[in-house]
Structure formats: C-alpha cells, structure tokens
Amino acid sequence: MKINVIKTMLAMLPILALALASNAAYAEENDMTWDKTFKLSDKVVHEKVSYPNRYGITLSADMYMPKDMDKSKKYPALVVGTPYGGVKEQGAGIYAQTMAERGFVAIAFDESFNGESGGEPRHISSPEIFSEDFSAGVDFLGTRPFVDRNRIGAIGICGSGGFSLKAAQVDQRIKAVATASMYDMSRVIRNGWQDSMTGEERTRMLTELGEQRWKDFEAGAPLLPEGFPTVAVDSIPEGLDPISSEFWEYYAMPRGHHPRSHGPFTATSNMAFANFPLLNYIDTISPRPILFIMGEKAHSRYFTEDAYKAAKEPKELVIVPGARHIDLYDRTDMIPFDKLEAFFTKALK
Structure with a gap:
C-alpha cells in the first residue's frame, strides 16, 4: 500500500481546502456575486482585493473585516x-471570515499560478513562491490605514501550514503563526509517505521528472495531471x-467542491x-x-x-x-476558533 499511496500522493496530494454546500445556490442568492462554498456572514464586510508579490505576480484575495469596524482605528490582521x-x-475563506467576526482583518488568498491569482503557466506549485x-499578504495588510502593521499573524491550512512557517522563518513581520492539519509538502515529496521512499525510488522519481522537463520543453507547455471533476460528483471512485x-470526499463532492480547485499541480513542480x-x-x-492544530484521527498527524x-x-499543540x-478545512463545529481567537489576541496584543 505504501508505494501506491506515494504515487497517489505525488499525483493527487496537491489538494486541500474548505467549504460546505451548493455554490450555485449561493451565487443565485447573492445575485451571482458570491462564489464561495460557505455563506457570507452578516457580521463581516467582504471585499475582493489584489496586490503584487515580489516576483510581480498579481495575487487575488478576499478581505474580510468586522462589520462594526471603525476605519479610523487600527486592527490586528491575519494572512x-x-x-x-x-x-x-473554500477553507481559507472560512477561517478568514470567522476570524473577522472575532475582530481581526483577515485575507484569504490564492497562491501564485492558481485560482484567480496571476502567473503562467497555470497550476505551477513552488515552495519558494508560495x-x-x-x-506579499503582509505587504498588503501592513499598508492598509486600518491595520496595525506590528500586529500581523498568519494561518496556514494543510500545505500552506508549511509555507506559513517557512515565511515566518525569515519574515520577522509575521508575529505569530497557527497551522491546521499541516502538511510538509517538501518532506512528503522528497521522502515519500511516512518517509518510506528509498534512495533508489527517489532517484527514479527525479530521473522521470528530468525526462518530463524535456517533454514539456518540446511540447511548449508543462504536463498537468488530471484533476478533480469540474462539476461535483456524488460518490468516491472504487x-x-x-x-x-x-x-x-472534500474536493470532488458537494462538501467542498469548487470549479477553480483543480487539485494536482504541474508534474515537474515536484522537483523544486x-x-x-x-x-x-x-x-x-x-x-x-506557534499554535499547531491537528485532528486526533488525521492521517497527517506526523507532520x-x-x-x-x-x-x-x-508553542502549543491542540488535538481536536x-x-x-x-475536517479542519470546513467543520466549524470542530475547528477550535475560540482557541485561535485567544491565541492571536494574546500574540498580537
């Protein structure tokens, strides 16, 4: 099973996010302007924003602010x-909106090359750029007149948990980090699931990726593995x-499906x-x-x-x-938002 899991992870693991119901229903309810997998809270103000990262790629984000916010004051903020x-x-939006309900300015963003953010070719994955x-989110938030640039934190879910920690290792402006269901994508890609990849298997994988680069070059476009269906389905394939x-269950079925959440990234992204x-x-x-949050039954616990x-x-570890x-993508009855609020209130005081 380990080898099958490794192969599936490398092809399909590039997936995670969050939500809860029919996108079409929400779009219809909100005059076709609301395309999230969760309902808009009546306790927040939502605004679509965009800003560049240091590579000049324009990032797209949803900014959530407390509805009773006084913009003449300065507030703590979260990326x-x-x-x-x-x-x-999906999930990032649920976290950002919920934290805005609790007094924070929060943005949920699409990574470069993905979602509504810029960057070509599409669906590239890069540990450095991510x-x-x-x-880049800190750049944006710290230049808003209603944000205290000395009170900015980060939340990373699944793969972005590793990216948020990587950013905080050098970006001193990130004053606190929380991760949920964290995945170390570099570790799992290089070492295999539960570090079970042998040296020979790794050499074979890297050799195949090198060969794929020649194929991509000759084709003029990178190989993108088949992703999740563009329309939600009712069952899990045998x-x-x-x-x-x-x-x-999350990405392909009504629970969390979103048409822009493709899943896998370009094959040669794994080399980086x-x-x-x-x-x-x-x-x-x-x-x-740092606040680490993980599920008691999560397959990803070891990360x-x-x-x-x-x-x-x-540091603190919370086991749900x-x-x-x-479940820590979208289960608002399980995500410990009270703990997240207390953590960031203290850390960003």
Whole structure:
C-alpha cells in the first residue's frame, strides 16, 4: 500500500481546502456575486482585493473585516493560506471570515499560478513562491490605514501550514503563526509517505521528472495531471486508497467542491520541493509563538507532531477529538476558533 499511496500522493496530494454546500445556490442568492462554498456572514464586510508579490505576480484575495469596524482605528490582521491545491473560496475563506467576526482583518488568498491569482503557466506549485505569497499578504495588510502593521499573524491550512512557517522563518513581520492539519509538502515529496521512499525510488522519481522537463520543453507547455471533476460528483471512485478517498470526499463532492480547485499541480513542480526544505529553520521563529492544530484521527498527524517537537517555545499543540485531516478545512463545529481567537489576541496584543 505504501508505494501506491506515494504515487497517489505525488499525483493527487496537491489538494486541500474548505467549504460546505451548493455554490450555485449561493451565487443565485447573492445575485451571482458570491462564489464561495460557505455563506457570507452578516457580521463581516467582504471585499475582493489584489496586490503584487515580489516576483510581480498579481495575487487575488478576499478581505474580510468586522462589520462594526471603525476605519479610523487600527486592527490586528491575519494572512490565511489555502490547503494545498485549494482556493480561497473554500477553507481559507472560512477561517478568514470567522476570524473577522472575532475582530481581526483577515485575507484569504490564492497562491501564485492558481485560482484567480496571476502567473503562467497555470497550476505551477513552488515552495519558494508560495512562501513568498504569505509575505506579499503582509505587504498588503501592513499598508492598509486600518491595520496595525506590528500586529500581523498568519494561518496556514494543510500545505500552506508549511509555507506559513517557512515565511515566518525569515519574515520577522509575521508575529505569530497557527497551522491546521499541516502538511510538509517538501518532506512528503522528497521522502515519500511516512518517509518510506528509498534512495533508489527517489532517484527514479527525479530521473522521470528530468525526462518530463524535456517533454514539456518540446511540447511548449508543462504536463498537468488530471484533476478533480469540474462539476461535483456524488460518490468516491472504487479503488482509491484511504488518503486519496478523503481528499476526493472534500474536493470532488458537494462538501467542498469548487470549479477553480483543480487539485494536482504541474508534474515537474515536484522537483523544486524535493530540493527545498520547508521547516529546516523552524526553531528560529521563536520567541514568536506557534499554535499547531491537528485532528486526533488525521492521517497527517506526523507532520504536525514532528514540527511541534522541532519548534522552540512558545508553542502549543491542540488535538481536536475525532477530527480527520479534512475536517479542519470546513467543520466549524470542530475547528477550535475560540482557541485561535485567544491565541492571536494574546500574540498580537
């Protein structure tokens, strides 16, 4: 099973995000202007925004603000990243909106090359650029007149948990980080699921990716594996391993489906991850605090457990009883928002 899981992870793992119901119904309810997988809260103000990262790629984001906000004052702010392969209209949007209900200015953004953000070719994945995209969010928020630039934190879900930590290792403007269902994409791509990849398997994988680069060059476009269906489906295909089945349940079915959430990234994107550690300097985030959140039944627990061990104080680990990996995307009855609010209120005071 390990080999099958590794192959499936490398092809399909680039996926994660969040939501809850019929996009069409919400769009109709909101005069075709609301395209999220969750309802707009009556406690927030929503605004679509865009801004460049340092590579000149224009990022698209949804900004959520408390409805009773006084723009003559300054507020704490949060940059929220999507699950790997997800878009801001899913889980990241749920986190950003909920934290705005609790007094924070928050943006949920699409990573470069994905969703509504710019960048060509489409669906590239880059550990360096995805980490940079968190810092670009800090650039944007810190120049809003109603945001206190000394009180900006980050939330990373799934794959973006690793990217948020990577950004914080060098960007001192990120004063606190919280991760939920964190995935270390560099580790899983280089070492395989639960570090089970042998040296021979890694060499074979990298050799195949090198060959694919020649094919991409000759074709004039990178190979993009088949993604999730463009329309939500009602069942999980037979034969999927348990991890892929869980992702399918979220991304391909009505629970979290969004047409811009393709899933897999271009095949040769994996070369960069195999050469780019994400958490090698996690200890240097201290004395800025980190909150790690994981589900009791999450298949991804080992990423969070190992990151927690490697991080220095102040740090905290919250285990959500009964929660699987994807449950921390959209299950608002399971996501510990009270804890997130208390953590960032203290860290960004």
